[in-house]
Amino acid sequence: MATPTAPVRILSVLLENEPGALSRVVGLFSQRGYNIDSLNVAPTEDRSLSRLTLTTACDDAVVEQITKQLNKLVDVVKVQDISEGPHIERELMLIKIRARSPESRTEVARCVQIFRGQIIDVAPSYYTCLLVGDGTKLDAFIAALGDIRVLEVVRSGLSGIARSEKAMSL
Amino acid sequence: MADMLSGGDILVRSLQDAGVDILFGYPGGAALHIYDAIFRQQAIRHILVRHEQAATHAADGYARATGRVGTVLVTSGPGATNAITGIATAYMDSIPMVVISGQVMSHLIGADAFQETDMLGISRPVVKHSFMVKRPEDIPAIIARSFYIARTGRPGPVVVDIPKDTTHPHLKVPYTYPEAVQIRSYQPTVRGHAGQIKKAMAAILQAKRPVLYIGGGTVLGNASEPARRLAELLNFPVTNTLMGLGAIAGDDPRNLGMLGMHGTYEANMAMHHADLIISLGARFDDRTTNATEKYCPDATIVHVDIDPASISKTVNAHVPIVGPLDRVVEEMIRLLESSDQRPDPAALEQWWQQCHSWRAQHGLFVRPNHEPSQGSLIKPQDVIKTLYRVTEGDAIITSDVGQHQMFAAQYYHFNRPRQWLNSGGLGTMGYGLPAAMGAQFAYPEATVACVTGEGSIQMCIQELSTCTQYHLPVKIVNLNNQALGMVRQWQDMQYEGRYSESLYEESLPDFVKLAESYGHVGVKITRFEEMEGQMREAFALRDRLVFIDVQVDPAEHVYPMQIATGSMRDMWINKTERT
Ligand SMILES: Cc1ncc(C[n+]2csc(CCOP(=O)(O)OP(=O)(O)O)c2C)c(N)n1
Ligand SMILES: [Mg+2]
Numbered sequence: 001m002a003t004p005t006a007p008v009r010i011l012s013v014l015l016e017n018e019p020g021a022l023s024r025v026v027g028l029f030s031q032r033g034y035n036i037d038s039l040n041v042a043p044t045e046d047r048s049l050s051r052l053t054l055t056t057a058c059d060d061a062v063v064e065q066i067t068k069q070l071n072k073l074v075d076v077v078k079v080q081d082i083s084e085g086p087h088i089e090r091e092l093m094l095i096k097i098r099a100r101s102p103e104s105r106t107e108v109a110r111c112v113q114i115f116r117g118q119i120i121d122v123a124p125s126y127y128t129c130l131l132v133g134d135g136t137k138l139d140a141f142i143a144a145l146g147d148i149r150v151l152e153v154v155r156s157g158l159s160g161i162a163r164s165e166k167a168m169s170l
Numbered sequence: 171m172a173d174m175l176s177g178g179d180i181l182v183r184s185l186q187d188a189g190v191d192i193l194f195g196y197p198g199g200a201a202l203h204i205y206d207a208i209f210r211q212q213a214i215r216h217i218l219v220r221h222e223q224a225a226t227h228a229a230d231g232y233a234r235a236t237g238r239v240g241t242v243l244v245t246s247g248p249g250a251t252n253a254i255t256g257i258a259t260a261y262m263d264s265i266p267m268v269v270i271s272g273q274v275m276s277h278l279i280g281a282d283a284f285q286e287t288d289m290l291g292i293s294r295p296v297v298k299h300s301f302m303v304k305r306p307e308d309i310p311a312i313i314a315r316s317f318y319i320a321r322t323g324r325p326g327p328v329v330v331d332i333p334k335d336t337t338h339p340h341l342k343v344p345y346t347y348p349e350a351v352q353i354r355s356y357q358p359t360v361r362g363h364a365g366q367i368k369k370a371m372a373a374i375l376q377a378k379r380p381v382l383y384i385g386g387g388t389v390l391g392n393a394s395e396p397a398r399r400l401a402e403l404l405n406f407p408v409t410n411t412l413m414g415l416g417a418i419a420g421d422d423p424r425n426l427g428m429l430g431m432h433g434t435y436e437a438n439m440a441m442h443h444a445d446l447i448i449s450l451g452a453r454f455d456d457r458t459t460n461a462t463e464k465y466c467p468d469a470t471i472v473h474v475d476i477d478p479a480s481i482s483k484t485v486n487a488h489v490p491i492v493g494p495l496d497r498v499v500e501e502m503i504r505l506l507e508s509s510d511q512r513p514d515p516a517a518l519e520q521w522w523q524q525c526h527s528w529r530a531q532h533g534l535f536v537r538p539n540h541e542p543s544q545g546s547l548i549k550p551q552d553v554i555k556t557l558y559r560v561t562e563g564d565a566i567i568t569s570d571v572g573q574h575q576m577f578a579a580q581y582y583h584f585n586r587p588r589q590w591l592n593s594g595g596l597g598t599m600g601y602g603l604p605a606a607m608g609a610q611f612a613y614p615e616a617t618v619a620c621v622t623g624e625g626s627i628q629m630c631i632q633e634l635s636t637c638t639q640y641h642l643p644v645k646i647v648n649l650n651n652q653a654l655g656m657v658r659q660w661q662d663m664q665y666e667g668r669y670s671e672s673l674y675e676e677s678l679p680d681f682v683k684l685a686e687s688y689g690h691v692g693v694k695i696t697r698f699e700e701m702e703g704q705m706r707e708a709f710a711l712r713d714r715l716v717f718i719d720v721q722v723d724p725a726e727h728v729y730p731m732q733i734a735t736g737s738m739r740d741m742w743i744n745k746t747e748r749t
Binding site for chain 2: 019027
């Protein structure tokens with residue numbers, strides 16, 4: 001199973017956009033004792049299909065089993081471990097930050113600028129910011145805020161795509 | 171012009187078009203429109219069981235005996251949940267089955283309506299796939315897909331949940347059954363990789379101490395005949411898993427018998443010392459490997475299976491081959507026949523001598539691991555040997571779970587596939603009698619015997635009534651040891667004989683009277699010398715169910731028994747000797 005040092009895998013799954021399909025994927029993980037660290041899913045340009053990105057930390061033998069078991073699900077069209085090769089990964093974060101005093105408002109704005117984020121909602125007592133990046137960048141942003149109070153964090157979970165002309169499609 | 175039919179009629183017509191001739195089920199509110207449709211047709215025979223668990227086991231027994239898809243119909247809520255054990259049993263042993271469950275009306279789903287259960291949710295971990303019907307016009311395609319999924323690739327159970335409103339008699343739509351099924355996300359492998367098969371052949375030619383390790387996939391994949399031919403061509407020793415019994419004839423001289431926890435001494439020793447293991451449709455489950463880190467240290471493993479996820483799951487395969495067993499093995503045979511290369515005959519001769527000497531040392535039939543039966547001391551092993559003689563080795567045998575099951579597996583030589591029907595993966599007590607019913611429906615003329623224990627038989631004993639209704643002449647051979655014997659064996663061996671809840675304190679029924687009260691024949695066997703005669707008389711009653719209650723030695727254990735955390739060769743040979 002997942003050892004503390006096990007590498008993080010990014011599994012990309014093309015799935016029939018059918019009721020129950022997602023629960024089969026999630027159920028498979030709990031049934032077989034695999035972890036899901038993050039999961040995101042939405043329909044693709046072809047509404048009959050969903051694309052799901054799932055991260056899990058595990059060794060080679062386990063990821064091989066996960067991939068095979070996922071492929072066995074009738075609703076799964078394709079599975080790819082995109083972390084095996086060159087790929088792009090991004091995560092979106094909405095973060096609500098306490099910003100009352102002029103100093104903290106400037107500081108938050110500065111951090112957002114450095115991390116190439118946006119302030120998308122402004123209120124007298126807080127800012128809501130949008131950041132996009134890989135997981136470590138988002139972690140780094142939160143760390144950079146230092147003592148400034150974070151009120152709420154919403155992260156999308158990782159989305160990824162392989163860097164290759166070959167597309168994962170039907 | 172397509173016929174205009176209600177959802178209930180469409181379902182029944184679809185089942186007919188899917189080739190169903192027998193349906194095991196039990197009615198209830200959510201399924202009543204369907205039951206009315208069944209009443210108004212003749213093509214499908216419905217069998218009314220006494221408990222939904224039995225419906226699934228009977229369909230499973232039918233499927234195992236025939237290779238066809240077993241079909242079940244139950245109502246929502248408790249009907250559906252009662253079916254779960256049988257669905258899980260079929261799932262673990264990859265048995266093709268379609269289970270139709272009634273559901274509350276669509277608009278009530280989620281409202282905790284009367285007899286509502288989330289059947290798709292509750293069955294999800296134990297099905298190959300499942301469907302929820304939304305509209306009556308979707309039923310034919312869903313049924314066609316269900317049967318296709320259930321029987322192709324690695325077979326398994328499929329659940330179809332049907333809300334009552336979609337079967338309503340007033341809602342009529344045109345009926346057409348799809349001519350072909352295409353599922354873009356489901357494409358089972360149809361042939362093995364040629365390069366991998368060549369690699370396997372190279373490993374075979376190198377082998378000096380080979381074993382063919384045959385699993386249930388060989389039976390399910392109809393690959394018994396090619397597997398036998400391969401063994402013959404190569405003159406390799408063969409061993410079977412519990413599920414593979416019968417794939418290679420039990421009395422074939424190349425057959426070392428079953429392997430694993432209660433496998434034969436020679437089979438387990440051969441596995442441990444092998445330099446090549448060719449696994450055909452076995453899944454290296456923990457009851458057959460003992461401790462995997464000590465598993466067969468010298469062996470190169472060739473693993474052929476239809477399911478890629480079975481390969482290298484518990485034991486790493488050096489040469490994996492994904493594909494249908496029959497085609498892969500036939501391809502191996504073709505390659506062998508088109509070449510004159512063979513494994514080193516001298517090495518093979520030596521290996522055979524080794525295997526023979528293991529058999530001579532502790533073979534079950536050469537050196538019995540128990541005292542002889544005499545008078546009122548009847549050894550369960552001797553009951554199975556007698557059963558084998560009385561039925562001339564030709565009966566379809568079903569079994570439950572416990573010592574009796576292992577004795578049946580060890581001492582009845584199964585000489586053809588689909589002759590031995592048993593819950594191997596889930597180990598479901600209660601399986602035996604309903605499975606025997608399913609087999610008897612499939613083969614009305616065959617002798618079908620259920621080898622059971624007084625514990626297991628009571629888990630589906632109500633089916634004696636079903637057997638009365640349909641005149642099923644099943645023979646029940648009850649190895650009555652007055653205890654949950656297998657539990658007690660473990661308590662003897664690991665808990666210093668503390669029999670925690672494995673005894674019934676004089677509460678067992680008189681099985682003879684019980685059988686008689688259902689209109690069957692009951693026979694009690696208490697003396698060894700009379701056993702064969704009594705059994706012959708019982709089996710001579712061709713058209714009656716006979717409950718044969720045999721009082722066996724309660725102290726007997728099943729041997730060999732592998733020692734947990736050990737390797738394949740670590741076993742108890744009998745109560746006092748170990749390897
Ligand atoms: C439904 C179910 N419950 C519990 C068990 C655990 N179990 C395995 S063997 C056994 C004893 C079976 O007793 P019996 O049917 O009399 O067979 P015996 O071992 O005595 O031959 C039990 C309780 C099981 N396999 N299935
Ligand atoms: Mg018993």
